[in-house]
Amino acid sequence: MASSIGGSLPFISETKSEKSLLLRNKTSRFPFFRNLQRNSLKYTCLNSTSSSSSSSPSSSSSSSSSVVRLRKNSKAVRAIGKGLEEADNDEESSEETLQANIEKSKKVLAVQRDLLQQIAERRKLVSSIKSSTVDLAEDDTSYEEGDNSILNARIVDDKETVENQNKNVTAFSSTYAQSTAEQKPETLPSTANRIGESESNYGKDLSKENDWSDPLPSFLSSMPEASTLKVEKRIDLEEPSQEVVNDQKDTPENEIKPSKPPSDKGRTVSGTFARSSLNAVKKETTVKKNWSDPLPPFLSSISKASTLRDEKQVDLEEPSPQVIDDEKAGGERDEEKPPPLAGANVMNIILVAAECAPWSKTGGLGDVAGALPKALARRGHRVMVVAPRYGDYAEAKDAGVRKRYKVHGQDLEVTYFQAYIDGVDFVFIDCHHLFRSREKDIYGGDRLEILKRMVLFCRAAVEVPWYVPCGGVCYGDGNLAFIANDWHTALLPVYLKAYYRDHGLMKYARSTFVIHNIAHQGRGPVDNFVTLDLPEHYIDLFKLYDPVGGEHLNIFAAGLKTADRIVTVSHGYAWELKTPEGGWGLHGIINENDWKLRGIVNGIDTKDWNPECDVHLSTDGYTNYSLETLQTGKPQCKAALQKELVLPVRDDVPVIGFIGRLDQQKGVDLIGEAIPWMMGQDVQLIMLGTGRPDLEQMLRNFESQYHDKVRGWVGFSVKTAHRITAGADILLMPSRFEPCGLNQLYAMKYGTIPVVHAVGGLRDTVQPFNPFEESGLGWTFDSADANKLIHALGNCLYTYRDYKKSWEGLQRRGMMQDLSWDKAAQNYEEVLVAANSFNVWPEVLGRGSKKRERTSKRKAERESAERQVGRRVAGLQAFVLCLESGRRCIYTVPGFAPPGEWGLARIRDQSWERVIRRRSGDGTIDGGGIVIRGGRGRLGSPLRSS
Numbered sequence: 024m025a026s027s028i029g030g031s032l033p034f035i036s037e038t039k040s041e042k043s044l045l046l047r048n049k050t051s052r053f054p055f056f057r058n059l060q061r062n063s064l065k066y067t068c069l070n071s072t073s074s075s076s077s078s079s080p081s082s083s084s085s086s087s088s089s090v091v092r093l094r095k096n097s098k099a100v101r102a103i104g105k106g107l108e109e110a111d112n113d114e115e116s117s118e119e120t121l122q123a124n125i126e127k128s129k130k131v132l133a134v135q136r137d138l139l140q141q142i143a144e145r146r147k148l149v150s151s152i153k154s155s156t157v158d159l160a161e162d163d164t165s166y167e168e169g170d171n172s173i174l175n176a177r178i179v180d181d182k183e184t185v186e187n188q189n190k191n192v193t194a195f196s197s198t199y200a201q202s203t204a205e206q207k208p209e210t211l212p213s214t215a216n217r218i219g220e221s222e223s224n225y226g227k228d229l230s231k232e233n234d235w236s237d238p239l240p241s242f243l244s245s246m247p248e249a250s251t252l253k254v255e256k257r258i259d260l261e262e263p264s265q266e267v268v269n270d271q272k273d274t275p276e277n278e279i280k281p282s283k284p285p286s287d288k289g290r291t292v293s294g295t296f297a298r299s300s301l302n303a304v305k306k307e308t309t310v311k312k313n314w315s316d317p318l319p320p321f322l323s324s325i326s327k328a329s330t331l332r333d334e335k336q337v338d339l340e341e342p343s344p345q346v347i348d349d350e351k352a353g354g355e356r357d358e359e360k361p362p363p364l365a366g367a368n369v370m371n372i373i374l375v376a377a378e379c380a381p382w383s384k385t386g387g388l389g390d391v392a393g394a395l396p397k398a399l400a401r402r403g404h405r406v407m408v409v410a411p412r413y414g415d416y417a418e419a420k421d422a423g424v425r426k427r428y429k430v431h432g433q434d435l436e437v438t439y440f441q442a443y444i445d446g447v448d449f450v451f452i453d454c455h456h457l458f459r460s461r462e463k464d465i466y467g468g469d470r471l472e473i474l475k476r477m478v479l480f481c482r483a484a485v486e487v488p489w490y491v492p493c494g495g496v497c498y499g500d501g502n503l504a505f506i507a508n509d510w511h512t513a514l515l516p517v518y519l520k521a522y523y524r525d526h527g528l529m530k531y532a533r534s535t536f537v538i539h540n541i542a543h544q545g546r547g548p549v550d551n552f553v554t555l556d557l558p559e560h561y562i563d564l565f566k567l568y569d570p571v572g573g574e575h576l577n578i579f580a581a582g583l584k585t586a587d588r589i590v591t592v593s594h595g596y597a598w599e600l601k602t603p604e605g606g607w608g609l610h611g612i613i614n615e616n617d618w619k620l621r622g623i624v625n626g627i628d629t630k631d632w633n634p635e636c637d638v639h640l641s642t643d644g645y646t647n648y649s650l651e652t653l654q655t656g657k658p659q660c661k662a663a664l665q666k667e668l669v670l671p672v673r674d675d676v677p678v679i680g681f682i683g684r685l686d687q688q689k690g691v692d693l694i695g696e697a698i699p700w701m702m703g704q705d706v707q708l709i710m711l712g713t714g715r716p717d718l719e720q721m722l723r724n725f726e727s728q729y730h731d732k733v734r735g736w737v738g739f740s741v742k743t744a745h746r747i748t749a750g751a752d753i754l755l756m757p758s759r760f761e762p763c764g765l766n767q768l769y770a771m772k773y774g775t776i777p778v779v780h781a782v783g784g785l786r787d788t789v790q791p792f793n794p795f796e797e798s799g800l801g802w803t804f805d806s807a808d809a810n811k812l813i814h815a816l817g818n819c820l821y822t823y824r825d826y827k828k829s830w831e832g833l834q835r836r837g838m839m840q841d842l843s844w845d846k847a848a849q850n851y852e853e854v855l856v857a858a859n860s861f862n863v864w865p866e867v868l869g870r871g872s873k874k875r876e877r878t879s880k881r882k883a884e885r886e887s888a889e890r891q892v893g894r895r896v897a898g899l900q901a902f903v904l905c906l907e908s909g910r911r912c913i914y915t916v917p918g919f920a921p922p923g924e925w926g927l928a929r930i931r932d933q934s935w936e937r938v939i940r941r942r943s944g945d946g947t948i949d950g951g952g953i954v955i956r957g958g959r960g961r962l963g964s965p966l967r968s969s
C-alpha cells in the first residue's frame with residue numbers, strides 16, 4: 024500500500040533526507056527558500072504521518088508517532104488520534120469496534136483531506152488575489168482614475184474570504200506554531216500558507232520545480248512569505264547579488280529574458296532585474312493601496328514591505344529615475360550608442376585648417392573643415408578642429424590658456440577659444456594682431472604678413488593637444504593623427520617633425536596633408552625661410568626650382584615631403600596632380616611621394632545642404648522639398664528666386680546658375696565667351712561670385728546688358744548660394760581644373776542638373792547623361808573651351824524643353840545619391856590608420872643586429888608600437904606593407920599571400936622581426952611599414968597561424 028501510494032504520490036514516498044535534499048537544492052538556488060526550509064521539513068513529517076497512518080495499519084509505531092504529532096498540531100486531530108490509540112490498545116475489540124475505528128480513521132483522513140482541500144482553495148484564492156493585483160498594477164490608468172468600486176468590492180470580498188478561510192486553519196496553524204519552539208515569530212503568519220504550498224503539491228512531483236512557480240519568477244510568486252519579501256526588498260534596493268542573477272538565469276521557470284542580446288552582459292542582466300523588481304514593487308504597492316488593516320498576516324507583511332517603500336511610491340507610478348536611468352543607459356547604449364564604427368581604429372584626430380564653416384569660409388575648404396570632422400566623430404574618433412579665430416564666435420568660450428610665440432622677431436600672445444559641437448572639439452586660435460584684424464579678408468595682406476600668420480597658426484596648432492583641455496582632458500600625443508589642409512597648414516607636418524619627432528617627442532603622432540587646391544602653394548623668396556624658424560638643414564625641404572618660380576621657397580613642397588600621408592579630394596585630381604599640367608610645378612614631388620597619395624572624393628554636409636531642411640528655403644516664398652515634393656517644391660523655389668532677383672517669373676524658362684570664386688580656375692571667362700550664344704536662347708542666367716576685379720566687372724556688365732535675362736551678384740552670400748542651388752534648373756561649372764568641387768554635389772542633391780567641364784572631381788562625380796539608357800547625372804564637356812561648353816549646354820537645354828521625363832529622371836537620380844561624408848570619412852580613417860602604422864617600420868627595423876640589443880629594445884619597440892596602434896596588435900594575421908622604389912607595392916610574406924597587393928599574411932612560426940628582416944634581407948624593400956589587424960598577441964612575439 025505504501026509503495027502504491029508512494030508510486031502514485033512520489034512526494035510521500037520520498038524519505039525525509041531525500042526531501043530535505045530536494046529542498047536544500049531549491050534553497051540553494053532561491054535564497055528565500057532558505058527561510059522555508061525548516062518549515063517545509065515539518066510539512067514533510069506531517070505528510071509522512073498522514074500517508075503512513077492511512078496506508079499501513081501494520082506500521083503501528085509510525086502511525087502512533089504520526090498521531091502524536093497530529094495531536095500536537097491540531098485539537099481536532101488530537102481528538103481523533105486519541106480514539107485511534109484506544110482502538111490500538113484494544114486488540115480484543117469486537118468487529119463493530121474495529122469498524123468504528125476504521126470509520127474514525129476514515130474520519131481522520133477526511134478531516135485531513137478537508138483541511139488540505141481548504142488549504143488548496145485558499146492557495147487558489149491567494150493566487151487569484153495576486154493576479155488581480157497584477158492586473159491592477161498593469162492597468163494604472165483605470166486605477167488612477169478612481170473607478171475602483173467594483174474592484175474594491177471584489178477585493179473586500181476576497182479579503183473576507185481569505186479571512187474566513189484563515190479562520191478554518193487558524194487553530195491548526197496557531198497550535199502548530201505554538202508547539203514549535205524554535206519557530207521564529209515573524210515566520211508564523213505564513214506558516215499556513217506554506218502548508219498550503221506544500222499541500223497543494225500533494226500528489227504532485229515536487230522534484231519538478233514548476234510546481235512551486237506561477238508565471239512570476241519564483242521569488243516574486245512567494246510574495247506572502249514575509250521573509251521572502253525582505254529578501255526581495257533587499258534585492259530591490261540594492262544591486263542584485265550575482266547568485267540571484269545566476270539563479271534566475273539557471274532556472275527555466277524563472278527565466279527573465281533580456282529584451283535585447285546583452286552587449287554589456289552585466290548591465291543587461293542588472294537592467295532586466297531592475298525591471299522585474301519594479302514590477303514586484305508595483306504589485307506590492309497596489310496591494311497596499313487597496314487593502315486596509317487588519318490584513319491577513321501574509322498581506323500585513325506585504326503592507327509592511329510597502330510601507331517600508333513609502334518613499335518609493337511616488338516613483339512607482341512612474342518608474343524610479345534610477346530604474347529609468349538604468350534602462351535608458353542599457354537601452355541607449357545598445358541602441359543609440361553602438362560600438363564605434365571605427366572599431367579598434369579609434370584615434371585622436373586634429374584637423375587644422377585656415378578656415379572652417381560656418382565661422383569662416385571663402386570656399387570649399389571651409390565646408391570640408393566644418394563637415395568632415397563631424398563624420399569622423401560619428402565613426403567614434405575623438406576629433407578636434409583647429410582654426411584661427413577671425414571674429415567673435417558666440418559658441419566658442421575662452422579656454423583660459425595663454426601662450427607666447429616669437430614669429431619673425433615679434434612676440435605674439437595666443438589665446439584659445441573652444442566649443443564642442445556635434446561631437447567635435449572646435450578650438451580657435453586667437454591672436455588679435457594677426458587674425459582678428461583679418462575678419463573681413465582672411466587671406467588678405469602682403470605675402471610676408473600671410474606667411475607670418477600661417478607660421479604662428481601652425482606652431483600653435485601643433486601644440487594644441489598639449490595645452491588646450493577639451494572636456495577637461497588634453498588630447499596628448501597618443502594615437503594622434505593631424506590632418507593639415509592646403510598650403511596654409513603645410514607647415515604643420517614640418518613643425519611636428521622638426522620640433523618634436525626629431526627629438527623623440529610626439530613620436531607617434533602622425534600627419535596627413537590634404538590637397539584641396541595645389542594652385543596656391545605659399546611660394547616666396549628663399550630668404551623667407553628665416554621666418555619659418557626651422558633648423559637650417561630644413562631649407563632643402565622648401566627649396567624648389569621650376570621654370571615659373573625659378574629657385575624659390577615652397578611651403579606646399581615641404582608639406583608634401585614631410586607628411587606621413589597625402590590625400591587629395593578626388594581620384595581624378597590625384598591623377599592630374601602627377602602631370603606637369605595638373606601639378607603646378609609640384610608634380611615631381613607628387614610622383615616621388617605617390618606611394619603615400621590617395622584620392623578621396625569629398626562629401627557634403629547633409630544637414631546644411633539638404634532641400635528638405637535647408638534653413639534658407641523657409642522664407643521669402645521659398646520652400647523645402649524632397650524627392651516626393653520635387654515637382655511642386657522646386658518650381659516654387661524657382662519662382663521665389665526669380666521674384667527675389669526681379670527676373671520674369673516664368674516656370675517654362677530654364678534658369679542657369681553659377682556660384683564660385685571669380686578666377687581662372689572656375690572658368691567664368693568661358694561663360695563670358697558663351698554669353699552671346701546663351702542670350703540667343705530663352706534662358707535666365709544667375710551668377711554669384713567674388714574674386715578677380717575684372718571678372719566681377721564682367722558680371723556687372725552682363726547684368727546691365729541683358730537685364731531681362733541675367734543677374735550678376737558680386738559678393739559672398741551663403742543664403743543666396745543656397746537659394747540659387749534650389750531655384751535654378753541647371754548649374755554651370757566650366758572649371759579649368761577642379762580638385763573636387765562641391766557645388767555640383769549640392770546641385771544634384773537639390774535636383775539641379777550640373778553641366779561641367781569633365782575635370783578632376785567633376786569628372787569623378789558627374790556621370791554624363793546617356794539618353795539611350797536613361798542613365799547619368801548631367802552633361803560634361805571634355806575641354807575648357809567655350810564651344811564645348813555651348814555644345815553641352817545646348818544638349819542640356821534641349822532635354823529640359825523636350826524630354827521632361829528624362830529630365831525628371833536626371834533630377835531623381837541626382838537626389839537619390841548618398842553624397843554624405845560618411846563614406847569619405849571611412850576612407851580618411853583608412854589613410855590615418857595607414858599613416859599611423861607606416862612608421863612602425865623604420866623603428867622596428869632600425870635597430871642593431873646584436874641579439875642583446877635586440878632583446879632589450881624589442882620590448883620598448885613593441886610597447887611603442889602597441890601604443891601607437893592603440894591596442895594589442897598582431898597575433899594571427901598581419902599585413903606587411905613594403906615599398907619598392909617609390910612604387911606603391913604591398914607585399915606579404917612569400918607563400919602566404921599574393922605579392923604586389925594587399926593580402927592577408929598568415930605568418931607561421933615567424934617572429935615579427937624575422938619577417939621584416941627576411942624581406943629586407945633579399946633587397947626588395949627600400950622603405951615600408953606594417954599594418955596590423957585584429958587578433959590577440961603581441962608585436963614581436965611569434966605569430967602563429969590559426
Ligand SMILES: Nc1ncnc2c1ncn2[C@@H]1O[C@H](COP(=O)(O)OP(=O)(O)O[C@H]2O[C@H](CO)[C@@H](O)[C@H](O)[C@H]2O)[C@@H](O)[C@H]1O
Pocket residue numbers: 385386387388390391539540592625682683684711712713738739740741744761762763764765766784
Ligand atoms: N560668392 C559666393 N557666395 C557664397 N558662397 C560661395 C561663393 N563662392 C563660393 N561659394 C561657396 O564656396 C564653396 C566653394 O566650394 P568649391 O569646392 O566649389 O570651391 P573651392 O575652389 O573654394 O574649393 C577647393 O576645395 C574644395 C574642397 O576640397 C574642392 O571641392 C574644390 O575643388 C577646391 O577648388 C561652396 O560652398 C560655394 O557655395
